[in-house]
Amino acid sequence: AQSVTQPDIHITVSEGASLELRCNYSYGATPYLFWYVQSPGQGLQLLLKYFSGDTLVQGIKGFEAEFKRSQSSFNLRKPSVHWSDAAEYFCAVCSSSNFGNEKLTFGTGTRLTIIP
Amino acid sequence: GAVVSQHPSRVICKSGTSVKIECRSLDFQATTMFWYRQFPKQSLMLMATSNEGSKATYEQGVEKDKFLINHASLTLSTLTVTSAHPEDSSFYICSVRLQEKLFFGSGTQLSVL
Numbered sequence: 533a534q535s536v537t538q539p540d541i542h543i544t545v546s547e548g549a550s551l552e553l554r555c556n557y558s559y560g561a562t563p564y565l566f567w568y569v570q571s572p573g574q575g576l577q578l579l580l581k582y583f584s585g586d587t588l589v590q591g592i593k594g595f596e597a598e599f600k601r602s603q604s605s606f607n608l609r610k611p612s613v614h615w616s617d618a619a620e621y622f623c624a625v626c627s628s629s630n631f632g633n634e635k636l637t638f639g640t641g642t643r644l645t646i647i648p
Numbered sequence: 649g650a651v652v653s654q655h656p657s658r659v660i661c662k663s664g665t666s667v668k669i670e671c672r673s674l675d676f677q678a679t680t681m682f683w684y685r686q687f688p689k690q691s692l693m694l695m696a697t698s699n700e701g702s703k704a705t706y707e708q709g710v711e712k713d714k715f716l717i718n719h720a721s722l723t724l725s726t727l728t729v730t731s732a733h734p735e736d737s738s739f740y741i742c743s744v745r746l747q748e749k750l751f752f753g754s755g756t757q758l759s760v761l
Contacts, residue, residue: 536691568752575652575741575752622692636750638684638692 534559536625538639545613546647553608553642555597555623565606566624566636567597576622582606593617618646651676652744654753661732662761669727669756671742677722678744683715686739695740698725732760 535558545551557563564583568576580591587599597608606623623639653672661667671681681698696717697705704717714736716728729736741755 541689570752570755573657573754575654575754576743576750577752578749624692636692636694638686640689640691 534563534625534627534637536623536637536639538621538623538642540642541640542643542645544645544647547615548612551608551610551613551617551644553621553623553644555606555608555639556604557606557623557625558604559625559627561627563625563627565597565599566626567591567595567606567608568622568624569593569619570622570641571619579608579621613644613646615646615648618644620644651746651751652742652753654742654756656756657754658757658759660759660761663733664731667729667732667758669729669740669742669758671725671727671744671753673723673744673746676746678725678746679722680745681719681725682743682745682750683717683725683727684741684743686741688738692741698727700725729758732758734760736760 537556539554566581567579569579570576579595580589582589582599590596595610599606620641620643622641624636626636655670679700683695684692685695686692694707695710698717698719700719700722706712719725737760739755739757743750743752
């Protein structure tokens, strides 16, 4: 069965500093990988996704993520965070065959706090 | 702008009562909607797939008689938690697929006393 681990429950970063949120997955075949962000009172918004091809994917709001098969990781990065990036971030995975059925498996989320 | 609207955002109810949560797709028709649930410190888990005009498809371990799903129109799906108990307290969120992207509602935090 597929699973996703986000080791960091809560991360605090200074505004302007760089950010890396970790995500490790467990899945036998090539996975479809996603990062979502949830701001307070808002729905989950897709930041970026990886299906195939270039392992470094660019997303919205200046985020990027790198798929590393050898490490079973899909870490999210941003070179310089803004106060508006404070939110909950979710990594998710599903199989290509299940994508149409939306059987996404989510991590438990990482809450990001930004300090001045 | 928002693609999916979910109401209410928060509800507190007494044990034994039923609670209805609405999920609406805005400006487009959705034949399929999805309901997820997240218990504290756990992952979002798919509960069921709501199909317009037909019965919902429930994931293993989800009681269909307890979590009633109605998808009577192309823009509205409702999830009713019947005879709610404290163990049903959770974060419920719906989503809709549009052009290979999933759009999520803002979620409903249910607290059963």
